[in-house]
Amino acid sequence: xxxxxxxxxxxxxxxxxxxxxxxxxxxxxxxxxxxxxxxxxxxxxxxxxxxxxxxxxxxxxxxxxxxxxxxxxxxxxxxxxxxxxxxxxxxxxxxxxxxxxxxxxxxxxxxxxxxxxxxxxxxxxxxxxxxxxxxxxxxxxxxxxxxxxxxxxxxxxxxxxxxxxxxxxxxxxxxxxxxxxxxxxxxxxxxxxxxxxxxxxxxxxxxxxxxxxxxxxxxxxxxxxxxxxxxxxxxxxxxxxxxxxxxxxxxxxxxxxxxxxxxxxxxxxxxxxxxxxxxxxxxxxxxxxxxxxxxxxxxxxxxxxxxxxxxxxxxxxxxxxxxxxxx
Amino acid sequence: xxxxxxxxxxxxxxxxxxxxxxxxxxxxxxxxxxxxxxxxxxxxxxxxxxxxxxxxxxxxxxxxxxxxxxxxxxxxxxxxxxxxxxxxxxxxxxxxxxxxxxxxxxxxxxxxxxxxxxxxxxxxxxxxxxxxxxxxxxxxxxxxxxxxxxxxxxxxxxxxxxxxxxxxxxxxxxxxxxxxxxxxxxxxxxxxxxxxxxxxxxxxxxxxxxxxxxxxxxxxxxxxxxxxxxxxxxxxxxxxxxxxxxxxxxxxxxxxxxxxxxxxxxxxxxxxxxxxxxxx
Numbered sequence: 001x002x003x004x005x006x007x008x009x010x011x012x013x014x015x016x017x018x019x020x021x022x023x024x025x026x027x028x029x030x031x032x033x034x035x036x037x038x039x040x041x042x043x044x045x046x047x048x049x050x051x052x053x054x055x056x057x058x059x060x061x062x063x064x065x066x067x068x069x070x071x072x073x074x075x076x077x078x079x080x081x082x083x084x085x086x087x088x089x090x091x092x093x094x095x096x097x098x099x100x101x102x103x104x105x106x107x108x109x110x111x112x113x114x115x116x117x118x119x120x121x122x123x124x125x126x127x128x129x130x131x132x133x134x135x136x137x138x139x140x141x142x143x144x145x146x147x148x149x150x151x152x153x154x155x156x157x158x159x160x161x162x163x164x165x166x167x168x169x170x171x172x173x174x175x176x177x178x179x180x181x182x183x184x185x186x187x188x189x190x191x192x193x194x195x196x197x198x199x200x201x202x203x204x205x206x207x208x209x210x211x212x213x214x215x216x217x218x219x220x221x222x223x224x225x226x227x228x229x230x231x232x233x234x235x236x237x238x239x240x241x242x243x244x245x246x247x248x249x250x251x252x253x254x255x256x257x258x259x260x261x262x263x264x265x266x267x268x269x270x271x272x273x274x275x276x277x278x279x280x281x282x283x284x285x286x287x288x289x290x291x292x293x294x295x296x297x298x299x300x301x302x303x304x305x306x307x308x309x310x311x312x313x314x315x316x317x318x319x320x321x322x323x324x325x326x327x
Numbered sequence: 328x329x330x331x332x333x334x335x336x337x338x339x340x341x342x343x344x345x346x347x348x349x350x351x352x353x354x355x356x357x358x359x360x361x362x363x364x365x366x367x368x369x370x371x372x373x374x375x376x377x378x379x380x381x382x383x384x385x386x387x388x389x390x391x392x393x394x395x396x397x398x399x400x401x402x403x404x405x406x407x408x409x410x411x412x413x414x415x416x417x418x419x420x421x422x423x424x425x426x427x428x429x430x431x432x433x434x435x436x437x438x439x440x441x442x443x444x445x446x447x448x449x450x451x452x453x454x455x456x457x458x459x460x461x462x463x464x465x466x467x468x469x470x471x472x473x474x475x476x477x478x479x480x481x482x483x484x485x486x487x488x489x490x491x492x493x494x495x496x497x498x499x500x501x502x503x504x505x506x507x508x509x510x511x512x513x514x515x516x517x518x519x520x521x522x523x524x525x526x527x528x529x530x531x532x533x534x535x536x537x538x539x540x541x542x543x544x545x546x547x548x549x550x551x552x553x554x555x556x557x558x559x560x561x562x563x564x565x566x567x568x569x570x571x572x573x574x575x576x577x578x579x580x581x582x583x584x585x586x587x588x589x590x591x592x593x594x595x596x597x598x599x600x601x602x603x604x605x606x607x
Contacts, residue, residue, distance in 0.1 A: 026535035047538045051565035102554040166553030168497050175556055183499070183534055185564050299531055 005266055009280035013061065016287035020057035023294050024048065055186045060287045062189075063181075063249045066196045066241040068282015069275050071256020073203045074126075076210035076271025077234050081261060081319055082139055083129075085242045086253030086305075089149025090125040094239075094246035095176040096153045097121025099160050103169065111187075115195050119243030125149050126235050126242075139323055178305030179250030181290050192244040199240025200279065206233050207272025214269055252304045254312025255282050261315060285311075355464025356418035356439070362406035362429070364392060365585035366420035366443055369459040371397050372588060373468055380414055390551065393581045393589035408432035418462060446586025449510045453477060455586065476588045483591070483598045485516035487605055492544035492576075493520035493537060494583075495566070497557035501532045507586050515597040517544060538565055544600065545569065546576045576600045 022033055026048050036045035037054070067085060074083040085091050101107045101117035132145040157176050161169045209230045212220040221227065245252070259281040260274055267274045285308070293302040360381045361370040367382040371394055384405050385391050386398035404410050408429040411419060419433055419440045434440050441462050446452055453473045460469020494501050494508055502508040503519065503526025512519045520542045521532055545566075550558050560566070582593030 024535050025533040026539045028539075044539050044541050047565045047568050048535045051563070051568065052535055052538070105554070108554065164553040164555070166551045166555045166558070168551070168555035168557035169553055172556050183560050183563060187564065298533075301531075 005263070005277050006280065009277065009284065013280055013283045013287065016284055016291065017057050017061055020060055020287050020291055021049070021053050023291060024053055025298055051185060052183070055184050055189045056181050056290070057287070058189050059181050059184050059192065059249060060290045061283045062193060062196045063245040063252065064255060064283040064286025065279040066200055066245050066282070067252060067255040067286070068259040068278035068280070069200050069203055070238045070241045071282070072260040072271065072275040072278035073206060073210070073234055074238060074256070075260055076274065077206075077213065077230070078130075078133055078142065079213070080133075080139055080142060081264075082143060082257070082316075082323070083133075084254065084257035085122075085238065086251060086255075087150075087257065087316070088125070088129045088142060088146035089153060090122045090129070090238065090242045091246050091251035091253060092150045092153035092157070092177070093125035094118040094122035094243045095251045096157045096160075097243065098247045099157050099176055103160050103164050111191060115191055115244045115247045118247035119195065119239050121153070122243035122246065123235060123239035125153070126238050130231060130235065174303060175250045177251055178303035178309075179246075179252035180293070180301060180303050181249055182293075182301045184248060188248040192248045195240045195244030199237045199244065202233055202237035203241065204275060206230055206237070207275055210271035210275075214271065249304070252286065252308055254305075254308045254316070255285055257319075258308075258312045258315050259285055261319065356416075356462070358414065358416050359418045359420065359463065360404060360411050360414050360416040361420040362404060362411060363420065363422040363425040363443075365422060365445070365587055366441075366459065367392070367398065368394055368585055368587040368589045369443075369456060370420055370463070371401075372472060373456070373460050373465050374463055375465060375468075378463060380416060381411075389581070390549075391581050391584060393592055408436075412436055412438065420459065420462070447505055447507050447510075449480065449507070449514060449586075452586045452588070452590075456588070472588065476591070479588075479591050480514070480594065483594045484514055485598050485601045487516045487601060489513070489516055489518040490543045490601070490604060491520050491523075491540070492517035492546060493532070493540070493542040494546045495532070495537060495561070496548055497555065497560060499531045499534055499537075499560055500529060501526055501537075502529050503527050507590070508583055511583075511590070511594050511597060515594060516601040517597070534560065534563060534565060538569055541569070542573055544574045544576060544604075546578055546597075548578065548580045574600065574604055 021037065022030065028045055028048065032042060032045050033049055035041035037049040040046050071084050074085065075081055097117040097120050098114055101113045106113040106117065128149060129142065129145055133142040154177060158173050161173050164170065209220065209225045212223045212225045217227065260278045263277045263281050264274060267277050289304050289307040292307050293304060296302060357378065358380045359370060359374060359378055361367045361379065362383050364383055364385040367386040370379050371382065379401065381402045381404045382398050384403040387395055387403055389395040392398060406426040406429055411429065411433060416438055419438055421430055421440060421442050423442045423444050430440055430442065443455055443458065446455055453476065456473050457469050460466050492512055501521040503521040505528055509519045509522055520540045524532060524536055524540060526532055547561055550561065576596060578593055578596050582590055582596065
């Protein structure tokens, strides 16, 4: 089944990735772009293609895939379609970690401090959410916990940025809340990619266990699933993925909500398969959103989270509406 | 407001300057408070000893102000209506965009306020020095300083063929046509890339476009303490590669902020860099 869905989604991601590489204010022709990217022709064009557009497209791909995957994994584990890194406070907490490491100078002292601090923030938020929501993942507690964690993390992020001696820092609150891929470099790719890929790999190992969990905890345990190990892998994997994504791209919400929700009917109630499909879908959604920011208002650095929220929030409301009927 | 003041105000408006009640006052003001970085510079340069009571806090910050040492000798204000009013000024100097709310309150309380527009042409610097000089009753001092300023500016003029240059600030901010920075660059032998790329006033030039324009000189400000994503752009590898083959003129923001004689430091830096390029 995943086999049926993977090729079209993969093709969509490839097309959007190429479109991301070919879109930009420099107005390079198709031939110049490809010549610069692949053959290294034209000194300035090579810089534009390899140092400006390529990292942006790669980060769009990795961050989107990571967020889609993390959303699907959390929803599978909590058996709750509202579990999404942005909504339950994981992304805002990762932002807080990143901002603290930047403003204390830790990130300048050694580069890995940035993703590690974001990872720590995300990890604390995931742990809190798992603890508060419990293994049953009651929607009410989960969402309330998410609101509280998001509000606290957001407020502390704003506080840290307001106290910064840097006059530009306070203006960047919106980046840490909404996310953007503008002017990222290969340094950011190198910083985030290992954590994104490692975290994603860890999350993918939970597929079989999450599938078993759909039958209920007792059934899963009788099938040999260790809930303790599952929870630990999920926590570390999600923290690594969301932490690294947020450290370089800010907190982009709703990708992990919308994408699994859209793909679930096509995949069936199999969290393992849904994770793979959601990774592809998340990459497509983020690449498309990042393209839209450049096409709608090229000069304004529109924030990614603005577009994902415009698409995602109505989904969220619809999900809540459906749950209201059930509870 | 008296009839003569109203007439003078209309005249002042015609000159794009708001000069209420001063023209008719006759005697020079004794307690002058300046609430704007640029009027601070003019006031400190032109005022008689003891005439200037306070300058804005920005002037004491060496990152923004060319006259931080001198500003440290004055009590500082934050352009708040209450604190400024309690200084009992008989003239407040400000920019037309400085804390509008405070300025309106001060005007309602009957405090004479002189508001100056930002200078975006070199030839307007002398005019603004004369305006402030007249308001302070220091016309002769102003004339002397204008003469010195114009001589210094003329001496810094570079008549070499222009090389391409761009100012590049955090967030990709740059200055194009119709700005003082653009005039300074032209005065000292540069062709401004941003102006050629169609940036009017201050605006954002995407890093991609800067790279494609490939300027021979890049002017950037020094980073502030703390970290910001805006400034990360200035260490982007693409910009680093561009810098490796371009000449660099690192200049503090301070010299570029105001159209006052304090900007001569920026002009001199640009002129020296241009002449040095010729020597290579």
